[in-house]
Amino acid sequence: MPEKRTGGRSAVVVAQVRSAVEELVRERGAERVTIPLIAERAGVNPTSIYRRWGDLPTMLNDIATYRLDSDRPLPDTGSLRADLIAWAGEIVAHYAKPVNAALLRGGAASAGDTESDCLRNRRAEAQVLADRSSSAFAADDLIELVIAPIIYRVIFLPWTLTPELAVRCVDRLLCHTPEVASEA
């Protein structure tokens, strides 16, 4: 079993592949992108792509959200409402870029068998934010009241995506939790 490469060369390959995917999705749409095409554009061997990501949907999901890296710091301003709005606003801004929305749609097409890294990362962040609320809301409430409406609009109604959506969704969430709402 070959070990997964880390560091220098692997990081370069990942960066080349990400650029190639973003270019090809812009040019052709996510549904007409294939691993051989990506390998050719990135100048890497298809085998490197299969070894790193396994298959195309996993790769699209990963690349759709790498700018929302799970290592980035979560907003922490001292006001939970401000943190939630900043977090939701970052997700809206990310998917307001057509290439990121196209990648999300490509990932959606093949989703459903297991939870992707992207979902796991957002859920982990939702859990951190829910913990800050002293159980006023659960991670699931945050997913259903804030993430779901954003992702629904990104996929089906992208022209309705506005920064106000983040505020509206967060205020609905906090509306159920008066002690948090009054803190803001």
Add this chain to the structure above:
Amino acid sequence: MPEKRTGGRSAVVVAQVRSAVEELVRERGAERVTIPLIAERAGVNPTSIYRRWGDLPTMLNDIATYRLDSDRPLPDTGSLRADLIAWAGEIVAHYAKPVNAALLRGGAASAGDTESDCLRNRRAEAQVLADRSSSAFAADDLIELVIAPIIYRVIFLPWTLTPELAVRCVDRLLCHTPEVASEA
């Protein structure tokens, strides 16, 4: 310009095409279904398919939701909460079938340029239900609080889809509208 056929022969073609799409999606997954394959399986000319639906995403969207036909009666029990739960529950039950979820994902992959018939139909229904609430909530609230969480789970977390989701989402919506909630 040929007129669109209605009635007998056209209805038969539509039924054959729907069966063919459902079979092929079950066998291959929505992302590996093409119009030529569908035409072959349905025993119709590909031209008939292009003339009726225009392109594959439009057809997948249409077929994903035809059982939620816009002509079906909306629940009308006298209790708005019961109507909303029945309506949301019908949508959950529809997409709990793997073939319908796969079709939705196939449609999602190519969504985003215009509002599909499916979205328009759900929005029209949401408007009827919002009108019954005497402006206690708007159609958009119903879309964001009830439809979005259901569709998010259908696409990304189908194994979490339960009838309780419909109840939870409706009660969140009504939680903002005490006069309606107390009526139930």
